[in-house]
Amino acid sequence: MHEPQPETVQIHINGKSVRVATGSTVAVALTLTEQACRISVRHEERGPLCAMGICMECRVTIDGVPSRLACQTLCQPNMDVRTHG
Amino acid sequence: MSSSYDAIILGAGIVGAACALECARGGMRIAVVEGDVVGGGATAAGMGHIVIMDDSMAQLELTRYSQLLWAELAPELPEDTEYETTGTIWVAADQQEMEEVYRKQAVYGQQGIVTKVLDRPALRKMEPNLHPGLAGGLLVPSDAVLYPPCAARYLLEQAVRHDAVVVPKKAVRIGNGRVELNDGAILESQRIVNATGTAASDLTADLPMRKRKGHLVITDRAPGFVRHQLVELGYLRSAGSSTADSVAFNVQPRKTGQMLIGSSRQYDADHKEVDRSMLVRMLQRVQQYLPGIADLSVIRTWTGFRASTPDKLPLIGPYSDDPTIFLATGHEGLGITTSLATAKLLMNYFTGSRSAIPLEPYLPSRILLEAQHA
Amino acid sequence: MASVRQHSFDVLIVGGGPAGMAASSTAAAHGHKVAIVDDNPSLGGQIWRGRSFSSASKRAADKTAAAWYRKVQNAQITHLSGLRVFDSAQAGVLLAESQDGPNSQYGQWELHYRKLILATGAQERFLPFPGWTLRNVLGAGALQSMVKSGLPVAGKRIVVAGSGPLLLAVAAYMRAHGAQVVEICEQASMGQLAAFAFGLLASPERILQGMQYKLQLLGTPYRTGCWPVAAYGTQRLETVVLSDGRRTREIPCDYFACGFHLVPNVELPALLGCHLKNGFVEVDPLQQTSVPDIYCVGEPTGIGGLEQALVEGEIAGLASTGRVEQAQPLQRERKKMQSFTERLEKAFALRPELRRLPDAQTIVCRCEDVTFSQVREYASWRAVKLHTRCGMGPCQGRICGTAGEFLLGWNANSVRPPILPVRFQTMAVAPAIQEIKSQNG
Numbered sequence: 001m002h003e004p005q006p007e008t009v010q011i012h013i014n015g016k017s018v019r020v021a022t023g024s025t026v027a028v029a030l031t032l033t034e035q036a037c038r039i040s041v042r043h044e045e046r047g048p049l050c051a052m053g054i055c056m057e058c059r060v061t062i063d064g065v066p067s068r069l070a071c072q073t074l075c076q077p078n079m080d081v082r083t084h085g
Numbered sequence: 086m087s088s089s090y091d092a093i094i095l096g097a098g099i100v101g102a103a104c105a106l107e108c109a110r111g112g113m114r115i116a117v118v119e120g121d122v123v124g125g126g127a128t129a130a131g132m133g134h135i136v137i138m139d140d141s142m143a144q145l146e147l148t149r150y151s152q153l154l155w156a157e158l159a160p161e162l163p164e165d166t167e168y169e170t171t172g173t174i175w176v177a178a179d180q181q182e183m184e185e186v187y188r189k190q191a192v193y194g195q196q197g198i199v200t201k202v203l204d205r206p207a208l209r210k211m212e213p214n215l216h217p218g219l220a221g222g223l224l225v226p227s228d229a230v231l232y233p234p235c236a237a238r239y240l241l242e243q244a245v246r247h248d249a250v251v252v253p254k255k256a257v258r259i260g261n262g263r264v265e266l267n268d269g270a271i272l273e274s275q276r277i278v279n280a281t282g283t284a285a286s287d288l289t290a291d292l293p294m295r296k297r298k299g300h301l302v303i304t305d306r307a308p309g310f311v312r313h314q315l316v317e318l319g320y321l322r323s324a325g326s327s328t329a330d331s332v333a334f335n336v337q338p339r340k341t342g343q344m345l346i347g348s349s350r351q352y353d354a355d356h357k358e359v360d361r362s363m364l365v366r367m368l369q370r371v372q373q374y375l376p377g378i379a380d381l382s383v384i385r386t387w388t389g390f391r392a393s394t395p396d397k398l399p400l401i402g403p404y405s406d407d408p409t410i411f412l413a414t415g416h417e418g419l420g421i422t423t424s425l426a427t428a429k430l431l432m433n434y435f436t437g438s439r440s441a442i443p444l445e446p447y448l449p450s451r452i453l454l455e456a457q458h459a
Numbered sequence: 460m461a462s463v464r465q466h467s468f469d470v471l472i473v474g475g476g477p478a479g480m481a482a483s484s485t486a487a488a489h490g491h492k493v494a495i496v497d498d499n500p501s502l503g504g505q506i507w508r509g510r511s512f513s514s515a516s517k518r519a520a521d522k523t524a525a526a527w528y529r530k531v532q533n534a535q536i537t538h539l540s541g542l543r544v545f546d547s548a549q550a551g552v553l554l555a556e557s558q559d560g561p562n563s564q565y566g567q568w569e570l571h572y573r574k575l576i577l578a579t580g581a582q583e584r585f586l587p588f589p590g591w592t593l594r595n596v597l598g599a600g601a602l603q604s605m606v607k608s609g610l611p612v613a614g615k616r617i618v619v620a621g622s623g624p625l626l627l628a629v630a631a632y633m634r635a636h637g638a639q640v641v642e643i644c645e646q647a648s649m650g651q652l653a654a655f656a657f658g659l660l661a662s663p664e665r666i667l668q669g670m671q672y673k674l675q676l677l678g679t680p681y682r683t684g685c686w687p688v689a690a691y692g693t694q695r696l697e698t699v700v701l702s703d704g705r706r707t708r709e710i711p712c713d714y715f716a717c718g719f720h721l722v723p724n725v726e727l728p729a730l731l732g733c734h735l736k737n738g739f740v741e742v743d744p745l746q747q748t749s750v751p752d753i754y755c756v757g758e759p760t761g762i763g764g765l766e767q768a769l770v771e772g773e774i775a776g777l778a779s780t781g782r783v784e785q786a787q788p789l790q791r792e793r794k795k796m797q798s799f800t801e802r803l804e805k806a807f808a809l810r811p812e813l814r815r816l817p818d819a820q821t822i823v824c825r826c827e828d829v830t831f832s833q834v835r836e837y838a839s840w841r842a843v844k845l846h847t848r849c850g851m852g853p854c855q856g857r858i859c860g861t862a863g864e865f866l867l868g869w870n871a872n873s874v875r876p877p878i879l880p881v882r883f884q885t886m887a888v889a890p891a892i893q894e895i896k897s898q899n900g
């Protein structure tokens with residue numbers, strides 16, 4: 001038995017809800033909505049660089065857990081994403 | 086080829102750098118011999134806690150004196166030294182340890198050191214991430230934190246401004262007023278200061294010193310997670326023991342917002358590799374005190390070696406066999422703190438001037454003599 | 460407190476790209492208990508992940524991919540996706556942490572093995588230039604990876620730059636997804652490409668062919684001897700500036716996909732004590748490293764691309780399960796590919812002008828925001844780390860250390876556990892090494 005896969009999922013980024021295609025990573029959701037992942041030591045906005053879990057530029061807080069990599073995390077229904085943490 | 090100096094300092098760790106500056110500022114012609122990265126030895130491994138400790142009266146005097154010297158120097162330290170007067174909280178787990186808090190407060194008070202006893206609510210207010218079941222603690226507001234490799238580099242730069250010469254070579258043999266370098270060159274001086282940390286016994290035979298390994302862990306940035314250096318009161322037992330392997334809760338907030346975590350103590354573990362079982366014991370201890378640290382991320386672990394003497398006090402001053410050789414080593418887990426006082430005491434000895442605290446408890450002869458009598 | 464899960468295997472493969480897939484399906488053929496672990500939500504590595512392949516496809520490359528996926532599916536292999544190996548507890552035991560995907564639950568995994576095959580792939584080399592930290596300036600493979608994981612690029616203006624055959628693959632992929640690829644800008648000169656790699660008629664099509672790509676670039680300008688010098692924008696990218704050494708051009712775009720060829724991921728092999736030579740893991744003709752029972756395949760042994768990764772995977776799959784004779788024909792095949800790897804390296808060698816890309820204020824270490832003026836006096840990696848914090852952040856020098864090797868001659872090789880950041884509680888779990896349970900399927 002296969003449940004039909006909904007084509008989009010809804011997640012919450014800094015409290016705002018965002019809908020993205022199922023299978024999208026959190027990094028994709030942030031890039032689509034033109035948001036930075038984190039603020040650097042000298043207060044620059046940063047987004048993904050390597051998209052493969054190496055550079056650590058895409059660190060965000062997911063469901064309360066800090067330093068998760070947005071580029072290696074798939075959006076799950078109602079996931080709570082906090083940037084600039 | 087040979088060149089001659091008023092003093093030659095071997096090693097540019099924090100101790101060697103401090104000695105170089107003190108002597109150069111006093112008008113001596115100084116050469117500093119460093120075979121590797123400046124501040125790259127134990128100085129690059131340790132925690133950089135400027136801390137007053139009272140394992141013995143001599144330790145209390147030396148650390149207190151040093152801590153005042155650091156506070157005096159602080160305004161001129163560059164940004165990258167990350168000097169910050171965070172204060173220390175000695176954390177008491179239960180009522181029995183609270184007794185120790187009061188004892189410690191009395192001892193510190195006799196030396197004019199201001200402290201504050203924290204009960205359970207006060208501790209909770211100051212450090213909300215500590216386990217709520219902890220009984221209290223003792224705040225020592227004057228303790229500080231810094232970044233040792235940059236501090237060593239700064240001290241050395243200042244020495245160079247006072248005309249000290251840095252010789253980027255390794256010393257291979259010393260004695261009778263001569264230092265032989267790995268390229269065959271010879272330096273000459275009537276004062277050769279062996280400040281090579283745990284390597285000191287390679288150049289000077291029969292030093293009463295053992296290596297004592299420690300593990301360290303650094304987390305990603307989480308500003309404000311803790312605000313003071315937090316150390317369990319049991320730390321004194323751990324640091325003071327000279328037998329068993331031990332771990333103690335010891336967490337330091339860095340100016341970067343990271344948490345630097347110590348501390349373990351192991352004798353006779355000579356390799357630099359991280360020992361997982363030691364690491365795990367240490368981390369589990371930390372998690373008992375700071376449950377919320379579980380979700381922070383660890384970015385690196387490493388180890389360092391302390392140069393440890395039988396009475397946990399450094400070796401400062403002449404070394405009995407050879408009148409041209411002086412020691413400035415054996416600082417165990419306190420060399421960052423006690424480097425500045427070590428330099429003052431050594432310089433006072435060279436000039437024959439009165440020192441702020443007596444040198445006797447740190448003279449190498451105390452242990453060397455004891456060994457001869459035994 | 461976090462839990463430990465213990466599993467034990469005859470052959471454990473780290474890395475779920477083509478090399479790891481070939482190794483695992485080959486090793487599993489004779490009833491050996493095999494597992495493949497990868498930190499991403501699904502298998503496929505950098506090249507295959509996030510796409511579906513059909514054996515009915517007209518394209519040979521797709522057929523190959525489909526065939527390997529089928530082999531992996533049909534074999535008895537334990538898939539451990541979303542698990543990141545961060546340390547080695549002792550010989551024969553790796554420690555991993557869950558990231559995301561089917562095994563998503565934080566906690567420590569203890570993976571026991573008799574034989575280990577390392578297939579950890581490569582990363583892009585990034586070089587710092589003014590503006591490279593702006594949002595939407597990212598790696599070439601990185602942008603591709605983002606599109607594979609859901610980023611729509613239809614109608615977006617994209618400039619692809621840096622070095623290596625990957626640029627072409629990425630540009631073709633972007634076009635296929637409706638992007639407007641403004642131009643492709645390769646730092647190597649046409650002469651260099653022609654001399655070493657692709658004969659006298661070096662052309663994008665020839666290079667793509669050489670990589671077994673049948674993708675079309677349809678008139679997208681491919682400029683050789685051309686490199687990026689700056690990117691501008693307020694927080695987010697607006698334009699890039701390209702140079703050929705004589706004149707510069709400023710081009711507006713939405714994404715700047717820029718990477719300078721690949722560097723191998725050798726942290727885990729290094730942590731395990733495998734001997735490295737010129738930055739690559741040294742292996743014998745059976746893909747065995749200097750450490751007994753540890754094999755290495757794919758990019759960590761040399762940037763050789765897909766074909767070589769597959770063959771090496773097969774060889775190790777056979778060798779690790781005692782079928783050495785069967786590996787012999789494959790070894791001959793691999794040997795032939797060796798010269799391709801060497802030619803590739805020479806063809807895309809970085810030009811010295813690139814050492815002048817960063818200006819004094821350019822950030823070199825992105826984790827700690829350390830600028831070029833702070834680091835350029837240092838000749839040693841250890842010294843620059845200790846005195847400037849360059850390389851001390853969570854990426855542990857994977858980006859800045861790699862750049863510094865080219866820019867300043869550093870030897871950025873100090874691996875310590877964890878090889879990638881890990882939860883405190885995961886690190887704090889005691890390995891329960893004695894009792895070994897097992898699992899399959």
Ligand SMILES: Cc1cc2nc3c(=O)[nH]c(=O)nc-3n(C[C@H](O)[C@H](O)[C@H](O)COP(=O)(O)OP(=O)(O)OC[C@H]3O[C@@H](n4cnc5c(N)ncnc54)[C@H](O)[C@@H]3O)c2cc1C
Pocket residue numbers: 095096097098099100101102118119120121122123124125126127128129130131132133134135136254255256257280281282283284288298299300301347348388389390391392413414415416417418419420421422423
């Ligand atoms: C885990 C740990 C935690 C610690 N935490 C603290 C703390 O919180 N607070 C504190 O005060 N102290 C702390 N310490 C102690 C402190 O780090 C040391 O006491 C101090 O760094 C010693 O400095 P040093 O200059 O004597 O030695 P080192 O820093 O080791 O310097 C010796 C130098 O000599 C050089 N050298 C060696 N041999 C030769 C040779 N033959 N020729 C030329 N050069 C040579 C070396 O390259 C090196 O640079 C800690 C130590 C450890 C290991």
Ligand SMILES: Cc1cc2nc3c(=O)[nH]c(=O)nc-3n(C[C@H](O)[C@H](O)[C@H](O)COP(=O)(O)OP(=O)(O)OC[C@H]3O[C@@H](n4cnc5c(N)ncnc54)[C@H](O)[C@@H]3O)c2cc1C
Pocket residue numbers: 052473474475476477478479480496497498499503504505506542543544545578579580581582583598599600601603625628629670721724727756757758759763764765768
């Ligand atoms: C960013 C990028 C994009 C690329 N795009 C293309 C392309 O479009 N076309 C092309 O021909 N070639 C491309 N390549 C080259 C291509 O990856 C290789 O030629 C080929 O895939 C080699 O396969 P591999 O199995 O050796 O490595 P990879 O495919 O890189 O697979 C290695 C896998 O191991 C995983 N891994 C690594 N370390 C750990 C760990 N500690 N724990 C768990 N898992 C781990 C990685 O996440 C990865 O999934 C690209 C390379 C990179 C780096």
Ligand code: FES
Pocket residue numbers: 047048049050051052053054055056057058059069070071072
């Ligand atoms: S973008 Fe580099 S780690 Fe996620």
